[in-house]
Amino acid sequence: MQHFSSKLLTGVAFAIALSTAPAAMAETPKNQLVIGTSLAQVLSVDPQQGTEAKTQEILAATYDRLVYSDDADGNTVKPQLAERWEVDEKGVTFHLRDAKFASGNPVTANDVVFSLTRLLKLNQSASQYLKSAGYTADNIETLAKAVDEKTFRIELTDRVIAEDLIYRLAMGVSSVVDSVEVQKHVANNDYGNEWLRTNTAGSGPFVLRRWVPNETVILEANKAYWGKAPTMTRVIMRHVPESQTARLMLERGDIDIANALSAPDVKSFMTNTKFKIEQIKIGGFFVLAMNAGKEPLSKPEVREAIAYGIDYKGIADTILGPYGRQRNVPVPEDWKGAIANPDYSLQPEKAKEMLAKAGYPDGFSLTLKTIAQAPRVDIATALQANLAQIGIKVEIKQGNGADIVASHRARDFDLLLPQATAIMPNALGAMNDFVTNPDNRLEAKNAGNFVWRSGWDIPELNDLRNKANSERDEAKRAEMIKQLQEMFIAQKPAVLPMFESFTPIVLNAGVQGYATNLWSLNRLENVTKTDAK
The missing domain is CATH 3.10.105.10 (Dipeptide-binding Protein; Domain 3)
Structure with missing residues (x-):
C-alpha cells in the first residue's frame, strides 16, 4: 500500500505486522477484490455531485482527472489524462494523452471544459472547491477553453495561485466525464444528473455495473481503459456497517479489506500474521x-x-x-x-x-x-x-x-x-x-x-x-x-x-497495491492478491 511521504506528513501511515491466524479461512476469487465498508453516505455517483469518502473511492476507480496527487511521493502532482502542462503568470495549459472513455468515445479538451462547466452550473456542494478559488457558473466558460482537441487551457482568477488550482483539478469533483454520452441523458436541463447519479461515464480502469444503495457496489474492469489493464476483473464493495460482522467476515475470508471497523475490532488483528493494519x-x-x-x-x-x-x-x-x-x-x-x-x-x-x-x-x-x-x-x-x-x-x-x-x-x-x-x-x-x-x-x-x-x-x-x-x-x-x-x-x-x-484499514496480508489517497481517491488498477503467509 502507498503511504503519505514523510516529507510532508511525518509518520503518516504505518503497517503493523500481525501473529495468530484463525483456524480456517475461505478465499475470495484471486481476480476479485472484495471490500467490506459502509456505503451509508453513498448518495450519488455523479462526480460533480458526490463528495463523501466512499463515493470518492468509486469515482477514483471509474473516472480520471487531468492530474493526480501522488501520496507516496510527497503529494507530488503527476500526469493522468494530461501528459504534461505549462504554468505561466495567467494560467495553466494542459496537453492531453490519447485516451478513450468506456463508451469508446475519445477524451478531448471539450470534455474537460464540459466537466468543469457542468460542476459549476450544477451548483451542488461539490462545486465549492472551485468556487472558493474564484470560479463561478458565470465565468467558467470564459476562463476554461479547449485550444484544440488535445489542449485545454484554464486562466487563473485573482483568488488562486497555480499550485492550488492544480491540486483542485486533482480532486474527485474535477473528474472528466464523457460529454457525448452524458448529453444523451440530459432531462429537464439537469446536465445528465439524474442518469449520472446511478451510472458512470468515465475513462478510469473500471466501470460501474451495479449499485444497490446500502447493499453493494460492483465495478468491472474497463476493456477500453487507456492504461495497464487492471489485475482485478471485478471489485465488490459490500455494505457492512456492523463492525463485528465485518471483523468476522474478514477472518473467514469473505472480504479482503475492512475499512469501517471500530477501534477495538481493528486492534483485534494486531497479533494475526494473516492480516496487516494500515493507519492513514x-x-x-x-x-x-x-x-x-x-x-x-x-x-x-x-x-x-x-x-x-x-x-x-x-x-x-x-x-x-x-x-x-x-x-x-x-x-x-x-x-x-x-x-x-x-x-x-x-x-x-x-x-x-x-x-x-x-x-x-x-x-x-x-x-x-x-x-x-x-x-x-x-x-x-x-x-x-x-x-x-x-x-x-x-x-x-x-x-x-x-x-x-x-x-x-x-x-x-x-x-x-x-x-x-x-x-x-x-x-x-x-x-x-x-x-x-x-x-x-x-x-x-x-x-x-x-x-x-x-x-x-x-x-x-x-x-x-x-x-x-x-x-x-x-x-x-x-x-x-x-x-x-x-x-x-x-x-x-x-x-x-x-x-x-x-483511516485505519485492515487488509488480508496477501493484498498488495491498494493505494490510499488524501481524498479517498484510491486507485485499484494495481491491486494484486497472493496467498497470505
Whole structure:
C-alpha cells in the first residue's frame, strides 16, 4: 500500500505486522477484490455531485482527472489524462494523452471544459472547491477553453495561485466525464444528473455495473481503459456497517479489506500474521458542528464553554484509538505552518462559569445528530455524558447518511458530527472548510459550504482566506496562514475540530497495491492478491 511521504506528513501511515491466524479461512476469487465498508453516505455517483469518502473511492476507480496527487511521493502532482502542462503568470495549459472513455468515445479538451462547466452550473456542494478559488457558473466558460482537441487551457482568477488550482483539478469533483454520452441523458436541463447519479461515464480502469444503495457496489474492469489493464476483473464493495460482522467476515475470508471497523475490532488483528493494519492520515477532522443561527449557540461564550466541556483525551484513548487524536486547530499538528493547540480540555467548572456569564447558569437542552456508524455514535455518547457535567442535556438522534447530510445542509440541527477533509495537502487546504463562508444569508442557499451549514458568519476570516489563497509571496502567505489559525480560535468556532481523523484499514496480508489517497481517491488498477503467509 502507498503511504503519505514523510516529507510532508511525518509518520503518516504505518503497517503493523500481525501473529495468530484463525483456524480456517475461505478465499475470495484471486481476480476479485472484495471490500467490506459502509456505503451509508453513498448518495450519488455523479462526480460533480458526490463528495463523501466512499463515493470518492468509486469515482477514483471509474473516472480520471487531468492530474493526480501522488501520496507516496510527497503529494507530488503527476500526469493522468494530461501528459504534461505549462504554468505561466495567467494560467495553466494542459496537453492531453490519447485516451478513450468506456463508451469508446475519445477524451478531448471539450470534455474537460464540459466537466468543469457542468460542476459549476450544477451548483451542488461539490462545486465549492472551485468556487472558493474564484470560479463561478458565470465565468467558467470564459476562463476554461479547449485550444484544440488535445489542449485545454484554464486562466487563473485573482483568488488562486497555480499550485492550488492544480491540486483542485486533482480532486474527485474535477473528474472528466464523457460529454457525448452524458448529453444523451440530459432531462429537464439537469446536465445528465439524474442518469449520472446511478451510472458512470468515465475513462478510469473500471466501470460501474451495479449499485444497490446500502447493499453493494460492483465495478468491472474497463476493456477500453487507456492504461495497464487492471489485475482485478471485478471489485465488490459490500455494505457492512456492523463492525463485528465485518471483523468476522474478514477472518473467514469473505472480504479482503475492512475499512469501517471500530477501534477495538481493528486492534483485534494486531497479533494475526494473516492480516496487516494500515493507519492513514487524511488531513481531516472529526468536527462538532454547532448551529450558530440558533440560540444559545449563537453566543461565542456558549461555544467556548462547550469546547471546555469535552474530555478529548478520554475520547481519543477509549473510543478513537487508531481513528484519531485531539486537535482543535484545523491544520494537522505535523503539517508545515500549524500552530500549537489551545488549552481545550475537560474543565467543567470553567465551562459552567462561562455558561453563567452568557446567561445560562442552569444550562439548557440540545439535540445532537450523527450518522449511525463507528466511531461517530460512540463519540456522540461520550459528548452527551461530558456536556451533562456542565449542565447541557443532549439528546442523540441517529440516522442514515442521507438523513444526516440533508439535515446538515438544511441547517436543521443544534449539534451535528460531520467530518471535514483537506482540499489540498497543505495548511491552507486543511483550513479551507473551516474559514470559508462568503455569504451567510439563508437565502444564499450555499449548502456546499461547511461553515454556512452552521450559520457562522465569518467575514474577516473569509477575507483573509481569500488574500492568503491568492498571495504569491511565500513568506507573506505563511504569515497569513498563521494569522488565520489564531483568528479561528479567537472567534470561538461554531465548527469545532475535535480530533484529527485517521483511516485505519485492515487488509488480508496477501493484498498488495491498494493505494490510499488524501481524498479517498484510491486507485485499484494495481491491486494484486497472493496467498497470505
